[in-house]
Amino acid sequence: MKLxxxxxxxxxxxxxxxxxxxxxxxxxxxxxxxxxxxxEAAGMRNQWTVTVSxxxxxxxxxxxxxxxxxxxxxREAEALAKxxxxxxxxxxxxxxxxxxx
Amino acid sequence: MKARIxxxxxxxxxxxVAFALTSPRVIAADKVDPVADAKAFRNFFxxxxxxxxxxDFVNGPYSMNEDMKxxxxxxxxFPPYEFALDAGKEMFATPFKNGKTYADCFPNGGIGIRQNYxxxxxxxxxxxxxxxxxxxxxxxxxxxxxxxxxDEMASLTAYMAYTSRGKLMDIKIPDxxxxxxxxxxxxxxxxxRRGQMNFSCASCHVQSPGERIRAExxxxxxxxxxxxxxxxxxxSGMGTTSRRFVTCNSQTRAVPLEPQADxxxxxxxxxxxxxxxxxxxxxxxxP
Amino acid sequence: MASSIRVRATSNGDTIEVQxxxxxxxxxxxxxxxxxxxxxxxxxxxxxxxxxxKDVFVADWGTxxxxxxxxxxxxxxxxxxxxxKISWIDNKGGSDTTTAKIS
Amino acid sequence: MTTTTxxxxxxxxxxxxxxxxxxxxxxNLPFAGAHAAxxxxxxxxxxxxxxxxxxxxxxxxxxxxxxDKVKLDAPEIxxxxxxxxxxxxxxxxKVTSISFLVAENPFALAASYRIPDGTIPSVANRLKMAxxxxxxxxxxxxxxxxxxxxxVKVTVGGCGG
Numbered sequence: 001m002k003l004x005x006x007x008x009x010x011x012x013x014x015x016x017x018x019x020x021x022x023x024x025x026x027x028x029x030x031x032x033x034x035x036x037x038x039x040e041a042a043g044m045r046n047q048w049t050v051t052v053s054x055x056x057x058x059x060x061x062x063x064x065x066x067x068x069x070x071x072x073x074x075r076e077a078e079a080l081a082k083x084x085x086x087x088x089x090x091x092x093x094x095x096x097x098x099x100x101x
Numbered sequence: 102m103k104a105r106i107x108x109x110x111x112x113x114x115x116x117x118v119a120f121a122l123t124s125p126r127v128i129a130a131d132k133v134d135p136v137a138d139a140k141a142f143r144n145f146f147x148x149x150x151x152x153x154x155x156x157d158f159v160n161g162p163y164s165m166n167e168d169m170k171x172x173x174x175x176x177x178x179f180p181p182y183e184f185a186l187d188a189g190k191e192m193f194a195t196p197f198k199n200g201k202t203y204a205d206c207f208p209n210g211g212i213g214i215r216q217n218y219x220x221x222x223x224x225x226x227x228x229x230x231x232x233x234x235x236x237x238x239x240x241x242x243x244x245x246x247x248x249x250x251x252d253e254m255a256s257l258t259a260y261m262a263y264t265s266r267g268k269l270m271d272i273k274i275p276d277x278x279x280x281x282x283x284x285x286x287x288x289x290x291x292x293x294r295r296g297q298m299n300f301s302c303a304s305c306h307v308q309s310p311g312e313r314i315r316a317e318x319x320x321x322x323x324x325x326x327x328x329x330x331x332x333x334x335x336x337s338g339m340g341t342t343s344r345r346f347v348t349c350n351s352q353t354r355a356v357p358l359e360p361q362a363d364x365x366x367x368x369x370x371x372x373x374x375x376x377x378x379x380x381x382x383x384x385x386x387x388p
Numbered sequence: 389m390a391s392s393i394r395v396r397a398t399s400n401g402d403t404i405e406v407q408x409x410x411x412x413x414x415x416x417x418x419x420x421x422x423x424x425x426x427x428x429x430x431x432x433x434x435x436x437x438x439x440x441x442k443d444v445f446v447a448d449w450g451t452x453x454x455x456x457x458x459x460x461x462x463x464x465x466x467x468x469x470x471x472x473k474i475s476w477i478d479n480k481g482g483s484d485t486t487t488a489k490i491s
Numbered sequence: 492m493t494t495t496t497x498x499x500x501x502x503x504x505x506x507x508x509x510x511x512x513x514x515x516x517x518x519n520l521p522f523a524g525a526h527a528a529x530x531x532x533x534x535x536x537x538x539x540x541x542x543x544x545x546x547x548x549x550x551x552x553x554x555x556x557x558x559d560k561v562k563l564d565a566p567e568i569x570x571x572x573x574x575x576x577x578x579x580x581x582x583x584x585k586v587t588s589i590s591f592l593v594a595e596n597p598f599a600l601a602a603s604y605r606i607p608d609g610t611i612p613s614v615a616n617r618l619k620m621a622x623x624x625x626x627x628x629x630x631x632x633x634x635x636x637x638x639x640x641x642x643v644k645v646t647v648g649g650c651g652g
Contacts (some may be wrong), residue, residue, distance in 0.1 A: 045358060045364070047355070048296055048297045049354045049356050050354055052356060080297070084297075087295070091295075094294070095289055095292040096292070098301065098304075098308075099292050100138075100141050100307065172566050172569075172576055175615070178407065179394070179407050179458050181574070183409055184394075184411050187394075315646065318570075334571035334574040335571060335573075337455050337574075388570040388571045403611065416597075433533050442607070443607055444609070445606070446604065446607075447602060447603075448534055448604070450538040450598055450600050450602060451538075451619075452596050452600075452601035452602070452619045453602055453617070453618060454573060455573065455574075457616070458616060459614065460614070460616070461604075461613065461615075462611045462613065463610040465609040
């Protein structure tokens with residue numbers, strides 16, 4: 001069970017950034033997806049600090065008009081949020097393996 | 102880019118640390134059995150560290166390393182929490198605006214009772230910690246609540262812990278399904294991996310107490326809250342159990358919950374219950 | 389407000405053992421606060437212990453002395469009940485004094 | 492809002508602070524004018540010198556020779572660089588002064604104690620150490636300087652997120 005977690009993270013991260021320069025619409029879409037995933041992770045009370053900082057970096061870059069960096073940071077935030085969601089769901093049962101009985 | 106490396110590092114370390122603890126006894130259904138859990142928990146540490154005296158476990162990292170223990174004993178001659186202790190004693194005796202004091206809110210005037218906290222409040226159906234009870238006492242007497250994390254709350258709990266020094270931890274679980282659920286929820290929180298580092302409390306305090314993580318010697322989980330609140334040289338100040346939970350979370354890159362979140366109250370309930378019979382040694386001095 | 393100096397002076401035989409813990413930030417002037425500005429140096433420079441009108445111990449401190457500084461020493465030539473006077477002065481002109489009976 | 496920096500333990504800032512000054516290579520940065528004349532003989536100069544040798548010369552005007560009559564007690568690995576328990580005791584007699592120096596601190600001289608006669612030549616205190624380095628205790632006895640040195644390992648405490 002434990003090994004599939006890193007696999008899921010790697011998969012989520014390997015989204016190839018789009019070739020042409022990102023524009024505001026790309027940024028808005030990427031940011032919305034990242035924010036949704038991050039809200040879901042927070043809802044499961046398993047948010048990661050790096051998700052929060054990646055999301056903040058995306059917003060800062062987006063506000064500054066640097067949409068390439070903003071999209072990259074938003075994608076990263078989304079990947080991190082998804083990984084934390086995966087962690088929360090898999091740990092629902094996985095914790096028992098560690099329990100001292 | 103940097104976060105990605107950390108991500109790989111986190112998942113790699115998790116994979117390395119993964120192992121299944123052999124479970125000496127297999128329980129049929131997952132019935133919550135705190136007595137059995139506590140016995141297994143204690144035996145795990147007594148067998149893993151046969152030459153550590155049982156009551157020494159409450160001294161955290163100092164029960165695991167002689168050189169550190171000597172530095173601690175030198176500090177204990179005139180400990181850095183001395184000021185918080187005096188401040189707590191003074192505050193405890195200072196009446197509220199309405200003339201009442203903390204003594205009116207607590208059994209036995211609040212003296213020598215820390216070993217019974219946290220307790221399960223059957224009216225509320227939830228675990229109530231000492232910090233929560235203190236703030237509720239303040240609010241009941243028209244005073245503003247204190248921060249759960251340090252300063253005044255740390256001084257008050259330092260004094261109350263001091264009046265219980267040496268008494269044995271005595272946490273009760275009433276025959277109430279909600280109490281058993283709180284205990285189980287605390288146990289689950291303790292063993293659940295979180296944060297990008299993918300560590301649970303057990304990853305450090307069960308699998309590798311006595312070993313170093315960067316510069317710090319890891320304390321065993323058994324009796325880990327008996328010395329609370331603690332003066333940490335790293336904070337160069339006092340901190341309550343809540344502050345320790347919040348900082349531990351952020352060190353695994355998990356976003357901390359509110360200081361008195363249910364999960365924190367339940368994990369404190371679990372950790373205190375399994376330490377029943379071990380002496381209160383608060384307030385403590387730690388690295 | 390209680391004094392910033394906590395002292396324990398205990399006599400055994402003709403030797404008096406003195407321990408003192410002082411509440412003071414001992415800022416080095418090299419540390420930045422969360423907003424990134426340097427916290428100015430603020431540290432005890434001299435700590436003096438007098439007994440029966442005579443200096444029994446004088447500490448000259450730099451910025452490398454820990455926060456809430458602690459010092460322990462012992463001396464001869466005093467007895468139970470004598471009074472020990474302790475005083476410190478810091479680089480901002482702040483100071484505090486207290487007395488303690490040798491127990 | 493980067494949560495991790497907000498929660499940085501102050502001690503970490505101390506180390507960063509210390510490191511940044513070393514980088515700037517500040518010579519003897521004049522302290523905020525110590526207008527409060529800490530009365531007689533506060534060795535202001537010695538505390539502002541960076542190197543150990545200069546500080547000893549400024550304080551005593553002579554050099555020390557190692558002696559096994561000076562017993563320096565310091566931990567092998569400091570549990571925390573901000574609070575390192577260090578003490579010294581000596582069998583030498585006619586001791587008039589004891590000092591502690593931390594070689595690679597921004598300013599080597601940490602503390603200096605005047606020992607009037609009748610006071611036992613033994614001192615314990617808690618010092619700050621910026622990094623792993625040598626701690627030296629100096630004892631001035633009958634006009635001569637004796638010393639003992641020990642390396643103390645200091646690591647960055649805490650598991651920063």
